Amino acid sequence: MIRLFRDGARAALMTGALLLASCSQAPDAPIKPKTEFNIGWSIYAGWMPWPYAQQAGIVKKWADKYGIKINIVQVNDYVESVNQYTAGKFDGVTVTNMDALTIPAAGGKDTSAIIVGDYSNGNDGILLKGADNFSAIKGRQVYLVELSVSHYLLARALEKSGMKPTDIKTVNTSDADIVGAFSSPDVTAAVAWNPQLSVMKEQAGAKEVFSSAQIPGEILDLLVVDTATLKANPNLGKALAGIWFDTMALMKRQDAEGKAARAAMAKLAGTTPEVFESQLATTHLYADPKSAVAATSAPALVQSMAQVRDFSFTHGLFKGAASADAVGMSFAGGKTLGDAQHVTLRFDDSFMKLAADGKL
Template sequence: MNRRSLHRLAAVTAVAALVLPATACGGSDDPAPGAPATVVLGFSAWPGWFPWQVAQEQGLFAKNGVTVELKYFDSYTDSLTALATGNLSANSQTLGDTLTSISGGAQQTIVLVNDNSTGNDQIIAKPGINTVADLKGKRVAVEQGTVDHYLLLLALKTAGLTEADIALKPMLTDAGAAAFTTGEVDAVGAFAPFTTTALGLAGSKAIATSADFPGAIPDHLVFTAAFVKDHPTEVQAVVKTWFDTLAWIKANPDAAIDIMAKKAGVSAADYKSYDAGTTIFTREQNLAAFTPGSTPANLDFQAKSIAEFMVSAKLVDSAPPLDGLLEPKFVQAVSP
């Protein structure tokens, strides 16, 4: 599982405009604008996205009058590619990955905040390293261009350091976690469940987490811009289903956890251990996030911040256009 990468779509999205006309979700075989349409919705392994499985198994999409073909991806990157090339109507993905797709030419619209990472992304250090400031001169493994790379830079900045002050060791997240446990590196940036692997090193601990930077790592439901334009009724029904699903989960917590844990391939106890590190967003939290502002809690501010990171890390040549990225009207239309 390789979730939350900011840089893997460059080649795909650069040719998205060429392949979209021939794809299932953006091509000539699509229903006419306004006609009923099936929503092909992708998601992958992250606690904030497993509620979609609950929605499917409990028939909540159908209750809202929308036909949804739910597609689970073992590879998160594959789900990003599928949306960028028009083979999905919508996907659950990070803000950073959405910006990367847009940089490559894809036209996508965020209609819902699924969650914020509030601890499940971590900078984990070996014994003897107790603060971020202690990372100076140390070997730190992180997958370049990921949100955990972004988290590392945020943490370094708060400690008065930059990436130049550490010995960065670019590694895939799973490899980095493994290298940390064998002493190959002194610290690692990772997300759950690879945090569990890293913390298997005796005496290791998280010295910074996404909980320290509220709003820095948001996850969303993202539609192709064309689908939003042509089929707003279906988009509205899917957004309403999300909040209906959260209500069902609240009323049936044990049954919901069993459904989500089974899909995740972990025990119910293991799944519960990830709950605190992922904050599922209510309608009220969605409304607050979509409100323009100048804090990390505001999506427009966070999008600009991540775009600047992408340019500074040389992941893109120029900041992606943000016009039309955020569309709050579907959340606003859901009854409280």
């Protein structure tokens, strides 16, 4: 189930687990250099290069180059992987941009996004029955995982269509139940992600009226690392960048080796090569380090993260915050959003730049 754990159960975590960065941050003891690191991951098409790289020896190749050891550790539940990172059990983790902001960063854990791996380019969608235009959603009950990326997608679609959140009513539905719920004749609107989305599209009368392809670059998938650990161990960042772009170059090949790599990733995800390829088709991978650097340094990233943080604040995900500025973010080029004195989410393109310049 390629994306089953990526956003599911986020809502449950958000309601009680967050502490506001500006009032919870305590001085941290200096982190000493070390030689072994643990990186958590969960199953999603855009993150499967990590376990494949470990299986194929690419992780060892780059770790050996920098005299360190890197363990790529699977966690079966996505939210639990982010929880464990936030609690300090992992040095880094695969995570969406929204969750990086609303879980570790909003909880006071200084976090650096060092790999911008991909964005959802159709993996998330809004479905209606009996209509082929988004405007027909007005007045309907919309089934989705509340406070998830699905909820964010719905909010952006409403905004783009000149509608308000009050024009619809959301019905909180788990990712495990969304397919069954949409099969009921009484349910005529839903928001989902793949693979559930692809199944729901096949139901009678279902039409996709909006997708993440219409907000490119807003739903991002990242590799983040604890900032203090990264500062004390810059070779970790170099090795991770080398691993990622080495694996990207292989999986994008259209020859037998590339096909074999993607098939191995599909197996690691517990799915077929055909399903995995269909997932990749709606995942915009930043396979070239130059494109990843460009995306990370573009003004569009600041704009999209402003939208994400405004959504998060409006829906109470910055628990106890007086404004959306409570959690500070920094970007390539020195731009900041929010409280510059309490920056806890940093988009650091320095290691991707080293890859782009051939200096790893």
